[in-house]
Amino acid sequence: MNLFRESLSATDDEDKSPSTAKKKSPAPRKNRRRHKPLKVANQLSPKRRKEIEKAFERKSPSPKKWSRESGPKTHLFDRKRIKPGSIRKIDFNLLDVEIGDSWPIPITIIHGSRPGPVVTILGAVHGNELVGPLALTYLCGPNFIGPGEDIDPSMLSGTIRIIPIINLPGYRRQSRKFPDGRDLNRNFPGNRESNTTSRIANRIWESIIQTSDHIIDLHTAAPGRTNMPQIRANLAHPESNRMARSFGIETILDNEGPKGSLRRAANRSGIGCITYEGGGSNEADPESVQVAIYGVLNALRSLRMIPGYPNRPHFRILASGSVWIRSDQGGLLDILAPAGSFVDDGEVVATITDPERPGISHDVYSPSKGLLICTATHPFVTAGTPIGHLLPMKSGIRTLQKRLDEEGCLIISGSDGEPPWREDDDVEDISVEGEWSGGNPDAEWGQNEHPSPEEES
Ligand SMILES: [Zn+2]
Numbered sequence: 001m002n003l004f005r006e007s008l009s010a011t012d013d014e015d016k017s018p019s020t021a022k023k024k025s026p027a028p029r030k031n032r033r034r035h036k037p038l039k040v041a042n043q044l045s046p047k048r049r050k051e052i053e054k055a056f057e058r059k060s061p062s063p064k065k066w067s068r069e070s071g072p073k074t075h076l077f078d079r080k081r082i083k084p085g086s087i088r089k090i091d092f093n094l095l096d097v098e099i100g101d102s103w104p105i106p107i108t109i110i111h112g113s114r115p116g117p118v119v120t121i122l123g124a125v126h127g128n129e130l131v132g133p134l135a136l137t138y139l140c141g142p143n144f145i146g147p148g149e150d151i152d153p154s155m156l157s158g159t160i161r162i163i164p165i166i167n168l169p170g171y172r173r174q175s176r177k178f179p180d181g182r183d184l185n186r187n188f189p190g191n192r193e194s195n196t197t198s199r200i201a202n203r204i205w206e207s208i209i210q211t212s213d214h215i216i217d218l219h220t221a222a223p224g225r226t227n228m229p230q231i232r233a234n235l236a237h238p239e240s241n242r243m244a245r246s247f248g249i250e251t252i253l254d255n256e257g258p259k260g261s262l263r264r265a266a267n268r269s270g271i272g273c274i275t276y277e278g279g280g281s282n283e284a285d286p287e288s289v290q291v292a293i294y295g296v297l298n299a300l301r302s303l304r305m306i307p308g309y310p311n312r313p314h315f316r317i318l319a320s321g322s323v324w325i326r327s328d329q330g331g332l333l334d335i336l337a338p339a340g341s342f343v344d345d346g347e348v349v350a351t352i353t354d355p356e357r358p359g360i361s362h363d364v365y366s367p368s369k370g371l372l373i374c375t376a377t378h379p380f381v382t383a384g385t386p387i388g389h390l391l392p393m394k395s396g397i398r399t400l401q402k403r404l405d406e407e408g409c410l411i412i413s414g415s416d417g418e419p420p421w422r423e424d425d426d427v428e429d430i431s432v433e434g435e436w437s438g439g440n441p442d443a444e445w446g447q448n449e450h451p452s453p454e455e456e457s
Contacts, residue, residue, distance in 0.1 A: 077107075083111065108140045184197055237267045239270075290419050
């Protein structure tokens with residue numbers, strides 16, 4: 001508590017002090033999230049819809065192991081025991097070796113006092129994607145875990161495993177890949193007798209993935225581009241479909257995931273898995289971090305692991321396809337419509353200039369009306385370089401337009417409002433030293449310019 005700030009902002013009438021500026025809430029949003037979810041722009045093809053319906057018809061065996069009668073049990077992880085209603089931090093070795101570096105990674109395990117599913121939340125499968133590590137670091141902190149907080153071990157049903165940085169060697173090198181140059185997310189389920197990354201994938205697979213009921217994998221776009229917050233999930237996998245919706249944000253891209261990806265491999269062995277994408281690599285996009293935290297808590301509430309009702313978006317875009325916007329020229333890019341923009345057919349989304357030919361510029365147009373879910377951030381382009389990834393939209397446009405900000409960008413559910421991890425004490429006080437010429441801030445205005453000190457605003 002900062003008593004000084006509290007009293008200062010209560011009595012000080014000067015409107016430009018940093019404390020009062022901070023107190024002001026962001027511009028009011030017209031529509032608070034109190035509406036029923038409305039499905040718009042359901043872009044799934046009739047064929048894909050049938051596949052999904054069929055998958056939901058198949059009865060999934062009801063998991064008996066967390067029936068209420070079974071009572072609380074100790075959670076076993078990597079030969080370590082976690083008692084019901086407790087939190088334990090564990091170092092998990094990525095490599096099973098007696099000599100040399102075993103690459104231990106920290107895992108926080110919150111084991112509830114009531115039975116329930118095991119949910120694993122991962123960040124930095126790609127070591128340079130930092131939105132996941134940030135979101136999960138906050139989630140492991142005292143603002144979210146502890147008595148009376150969102151994740152209260154005594155109120156928790158089931159087990160939450162939080163792994164802020166799974167690819168710690170890549171993270172330390174600021175690299176997407178493992179030190180052997182391989183992409184962990186193309187090597188699942190891995191092989192314990194193969195290359196280094198494949199061995200690690202297999203160890204993660206056996207110890208962490210196969211012992212989970214649900215996985216949430218947090219990513220960002222690869223270098224040179226940035227993603228509007230979105231979920232990727234195979235909607236024909238019933239558990240993943242439910243989780244994708246439970247995250248509570250607007251955009252879901254329906255696909256299986258690349259070969260060897262964690263999501264695809266997990267789904268194939270019956271484990272629900274969704275990927276969150278938000279922001280770009282090597283950057284800490286606060287909106288994407290905030291939406292990630294919001295979504296994870298929503299998913300945990302939907303699974304009835306933590307108390308409270310999940311938030312739902314105004315609408316959902318279920319996309320099974322997209323359009324790429326490409327540059328037809330070479331040069332340097334100036335993006336006019338950032339990721340998250342709703343663009344019109346024929347709208348100029350970027351311009352390209354060539355420093356070797358000053359005075360000439362080329363416009364890049366959107367080929368259709370839709371939502372830009374990703375844009376390039378690296379300005380260098382040649383003819384054919386993708387500069388934007390667009391979900392073309394034919395329906396639901398009016399609903400979507402109601403949730404656009406003044407720049408025409410979608411206000412993602414969970415992004416409006418104050419960041420939940422910042423406390424008043426974390427707001428820095430900046431002091432400016434010196435003295436007022438003439439004795440007070442307005443003294444130098446002179447008598448004519450300023451009527452009297454009493455009328456000071
Ligand atoms: Zn990634």
